[in-house]
Amino acid sequence: MADKLLLSMKNINKSFPGVKALQSVNFELNSGEVHALLGENGAGKSTLIKVLGGIYIPDDGEIYIDGKKVDINGVRSAQKNGISIIHQELVLVPHMTVAENIFLGREPGKYFVNRKKMSADAQKLLDEYQMNISANTLVGNLTIAQQQMIEIIKAISYKSKIIVMDEPTSSISDNEVAKLFDIIRTLVKNNVGIIYISHKISELGEICDRVTVMRDGQTIGTKNIKDTTKDELIAMMVGRELTNYYTRDYNASDEVLLKCENISDGKMVNDISFELHKGEIIGFAGLVGAGRSETMKCIFGLTPGSKGRIYIRDKEIHIKSPNDAIKHGIAFVPEDRKLEGLYQVQSVRYNTTIEVLREFVKMLSVDYKKEKAITDEYIKKMSTKTPSQEQLIGNLSGGNQQKVLIGRWLATRPDVLILDEPTRGIDVGAKSEIYSIMNNLVKEGMSIIMISSELTEIINMSDRIYVMCDGSIRGCFRHEEVTQEKIMALATK
Amino acid sequence: MEETKIENKRQAQYNPAINFLKENMGILVALAVLCIVLMINPTTSRTFLTQKNIFNVLRQTSTNLYIACGMTMVIILAGIDLSVGSVIALSGCVAAGCVVHYNLPLWLAILAGIFVGFLVGLFNGAVIAKTTIPAFIVTLATMNIAKGFAYVYTGGAPVRVMTDEWQFIGGGYIGIFPVPVIILVIVLIITGIIMNKTMLGRHLYAVGGNPQAARFSGINVAKVNFIVYIFSGIMAGLAGVVLASRMYSGQPTSGEGAEMDAIAAVVVGGTSMAGGSGKLGGTIIGGLIIGVLNNGLNLMNVNSFWQYVVKGVVILLAVYVDFIRHRKSN
Numbered sequence: 001m002a003d004k005l006l007l008s009m010k011n012i013n014k015s016f017p018g019v020k021a022l023q024s025v026n027f028e029l030n031s032g033e034v035h036a037l038l039g040e041n042g043a044g045k046s047t048l049i050k051v052l053g054g055i056y057i058p059d060d061g062e063i064y065i066d067g068k069k070v071d072i073n074g075v076r077s078a079q080k081n082g083i084s085i086i087h088q089e090l091v092l093v094p095h096m097t098v099a100e101n102i103f104l105g106r107e108p109g110k111y112f113v114n115r116k117k118m119s120a121d122a123q124k125l126l127d128e129y130q131m132n133i134s135a136n137t138l139v140g141n142l143t144i145a146q147q148q149m150i151e152i153i154k155a156i157s158y159k160s161k162i163i164v165m166d167e168p169t170s171s172i173s174d175n176e177v178a179k180l181f182d183i184i185r186t187l188v189k190n191n192v193g194i195i196y197i198s199h200k201i202s203e204l205g206e207i208c209d210r211v212t213v214m215r216d217g218q219t220i221g222t223k224n225i226k227d228t229t230k231d232e233l234i235a236m237m238v239g240r241e242l243t244n245y246y247t248r249d250y251n252a253s254d255e256v257l258l259k260c261e262n263i264s265d266g267k268m269v270n271d272i273s274f275e276l277h278k279g280e281i282i283g284f285a286g287l288v289g290a291g292r293s294e295t296m297k298c299i300f301g302l303t304p305g306s307k308g309r310i311y312i313r314d315k316e317i318h319i320k321s322p323n324d325a326i327k328h329g330i331a332f333v334p335e336d337r338k339l340e341g342l343y344q345v346q347s348v349r350y351n352t353t354i355e356v357l358r359e360f361v362k363m364l365s366v367d368y369k370k371e372k373a374i375t376d377e378y379i380k381k382m383s384t385k386t387p388s389q390e391q392l393i394g395n396l397s398g399g400n401q402q403k404v405l406i407g408r409w410l411a412t413r414p415d416v417l418i419l420d421e422p423t424r425g426i427d428v429g430a431k432s433e434i435y436s437i438m439n440n441l442v443k444e445g446m447s448i449i450m451i452s453s454e455l456t457e458i459i460n461m462s463d464r465i466y467v468m469c470d471g472s473i474r475g476c477f478r479h480e481e482v483t484q485e486k487i488m489a490l491a492t493k
Numbered sequence: 494m495e496e497t498k499i500e501n502k503r504q505a506q507y508n509p510a511i512n513f514l515k516e517n518m519g520i521l522v523a524l525a526v527l528c529i530v531l532m533i534n535p536t537t538s539r540t541f542l543t544q545k546n547i548f549n550v551l552r553q554t555s556t557n558l559y560i561a562c563g564m565t566m567v568i569i570l571a572g573i574d575l576s577v578g579s580v581i582a583l584s585g586c587v588a589a590g591c592v593v594h595y596n597l598p599l600w601l602a603i604l605a606g607i608f609v610g611f612l613v614g615l616f617n618g619a620v621i622a623k624t625t626i627p628a629f630i631v632t633l634a635t636m637n638i639a640k641g642f643a644y645v646y647t648g649g650a651p652v653r654v655m656t657d658e659w660q661f662i663g664g665g666y667i668g669i670f671p672v673p674v675i676i677l678v679i680v681l682i683i684t685g686i687i688m689n690k691t692m693l694g695r696h697l698y699a700v701g702g703n704p705q706a707a708r709f710s711g712i713n714v715a716k717v718n719f720i721v722y723i724f725s726g727i728m729a730g731l732a733g734v735v736l737a738s739r740m741y742s743g744q745p746t747s748g749e750g751a752e753m754d755a756i757a758a759v760v761v762g763g764t765s766m767a768g769g770s771g772k773l774g775g776t777i778i779g780g781l782i783i784g785v786l787n788n789g790l791n792l793m794n795v796n797s798f799w800q801y802v803v804k805g806v807v808i809l810l811a812v813y814v815d816f817i818r819h820r821k822s823n
Contacts, residue, residue, distance in 0.1 A: 302708065302709065321711065322708065322709060322710065322711035323711040323713075325711075326711050332709065334709055339703075339705055339706075340705050340706055340709050341706050341709065342703070342706065343698065343699055343702045343703050343706060343769065344702065344703070344769075345702055345769050345770045346698060346702065346769075346770075350695070350698070354695060354699060354710060355710060355711075357692045357695055358692070361690070361691065361692050361695070364686055364690050364691060365690055366689070366690050
C-alpha cells in the first residue's frame, strides 16, 4: 500500500543570519503513507515544511515528486505541484462563511461569484466528512475545534497529493481527533501522502506508518512506528552534548521568597502551585501551549479574573495589575520582545528607562544626566553592544534587543525576575552572556523564574525544574536528578 | 545574528539642536523655499516680509496650531480627533451667548467656551478609553453632535458681540504682538512641557507605539487616552473662543474643516498616523508651511478655490518626501 516513493527531499540546506536551520536534510514520503516528523522546538521541522510549501527557498538541495525534479519557488508553485499545508495557526477569515473560506481565491464563476454553486460544493464537502455544519455559517461563530476541521477540509479540497498537517490535533477534542483520523485513512486509501507533525508521541502510534526525528537542523533517523518505542524516540529527539557555556557558581538559600497557590485563569492555567527560594533559579519546562507564560501573566496581574493566592516572604499579597506586581518587586520579561516588550521606533535610552521614569522625571523637569547614567549602567551590566544610547532599538541585533529589555526590568530592582524564553532567537554568544548575567544576579540575591523550551538551557541553569503540561504541573525535578528524558516524558502526553 | 554595523558614528555625541535640524530637514527646506519664493516674486516681495504681514500670518495660523498641538498628541497615540472643528463652532457660540444672552463677564464667558471643549474631550476620552470603538467613529459622532448643538443653540444665526473688549482676544495686540500669538507661545510651551518633561509624555509614546507592551509595563493605557482627548478638546475650545473673538461673533458655521488643517499640520510635520512617534517641533513647521502657503496665495490674489488644490498637493509632497527619506535610511 504505502510503497511507491512520492516525495523525495535531498540534501536540503537553509541558513539564516547566524543560524543553520537545515543541514543536509533528507526526507522521503511514500504514496498513501502517514509519515510523522518529530523534534523539539527549533529542531528544524517548521523550516523544512516551509521549504516544501514554497515559503522559504532552500540554499541547496533538490526536491523530487513522483520521480521528477521540481522547482518550488513560491507558495503557488508548491500548490501547483500538489502540496498543501495545514498550518498550526488558523488562517481563516472570521467574517466570511465556511463556503467563502474554503473557496477563497478560487471562487466558482467567471466575473461574478457563483454563490449558489460555491455554497452547494462546500456543503457537499462538509457532508462527506460528516461535519454537521451549514456551509453558510460564519467561521467566526464556530469553535476553535470546528475551525481547525474546516482548515483540514479546505486543504483536502485542493486535491493535493501531499498534505502537511502541523499539529492538527492541538486544539480539537477527542471526538474530532477520531474524525480526523477517519479522514486521514480515507486520504491514505486514495494514495495521498501525509506529513504529520505532532508532539503527542502516543498519538503517532495510532495513525502513522513511519517517523523521522530531527534535531538541530539535521535528520537523526527514520523508523517504522511499529519497530520503535516512545523512549527511543525521545532519546533521538534530545540526545545532545551538554556544552560548557553555562555558568553556575552560587548556592541558593532555603528561605521561601515567593509562594503561589492554586493559580488558575479558567482557561489555560489549572491550579498551579509552586515555590521560589531566595537566590534560586527555577525553570518551567513544557511544550508550547502548556500554559507556562499564561501562569506568569496571572501572577504579574495581566489576567483580570485570575484566581489564586500569592505570598511574598509568607505575607499574602494581592496583585490586580502589573503596577501592583512591580510594587511588590516582581518583574516580567515577556517572551515576544517585539510584540510585548520593545518600543521599536524609540531609542535604547527610552526603552531602558521607561519603567523607572519616577527616578528622573520630577515636577515638570527631566534630569537628563540621571537618565543617561541609568541607561549607561544597564548597558554595561548587560554588555549590550550599541553605538549610542540614542540608537533606534530596531537597529540592534536580536540578542542586544533582548539585553535592553532585560536591562529595563533590572532597573526596577526586582526581588523576583521572571524571564519568559530569554534566549529565544538569539545567537550563541549572546546566550552565553545572558546565562552569565543570570548567574551574577542570583549571586547578588535576586531570584529568577525562567520559562524555556530549550531543554539543555533549562537543565543547566535551574536549581529546580517544574514541568507543565496542559495547564498543570506534572512534576518537579532538582538539578542533580533531572534529565532531558524525564522532562520530555512528563511534558508530552 | 550578525552584529549591526555601527551607523552614524557622529551620533556618539547627541545634540538636541542638531538632531532637530536633521530630523526636520525636509520640511525646514520646504518652508525656507516657500518664504524665499514669496520674497522674490514681484507680486508679493514688497508685502510678504513686512511686520504687519508676518504677524498676520502668525495670527491666522495660531488657531490651527492650538488644535494641532492637541492633534499631535492624539495622533502619536494612534488615534484621531475629528470633533475639533465642531467644538470650535460650539465653544465660540457658547462664549458669545454667555456675554450676549446671560450678561456674564468676559472672563467667565471665555472659560465657559473652553469648558465646552473640555466636556467634549472628556466624552471622547471616556468612550475611547473604556470601549474598543475606534477613535475615528467616536469623534466622527461627537463632531456631528457638537455641530448640531451649535446650530440648535443659535438657531442657525450668528451670535454677534460687537464690543471692543470681546474683540481683544482674537484681534487685539499686546505691544506689537497679536494676542493670539502670545497665547500660541504659551500653548506651545505647555504642550512642550507635557510631551517632553512629564511621565505622561513618555507614556504617550509607549501607548501609541506598542499598547501591548505598555500594558506589560504597567502603564495605565485608559488614563493616557482619557487625558490626551481632554487636552485636544480644551485646545479646540480655546481656538473657538479666539476665532469667535476675531469675527465679532459666535458662528455655528465656523471651524468647518479645521480638523483637516490640524491633521495636515501634524502629518506634514512628520508625525506618523500609525502612532508611537512624532514631535511638536515638526507640527509647528507643518502648520507654518500651510499658513505661509495660504498667505502667499492670498497675496498673489490667487482664486481661493485653488488654495484647496495647492494645500492638498503640498501635503502629498511633504509626506512623499518624508517617505523617500525614511526608505533611504532603512
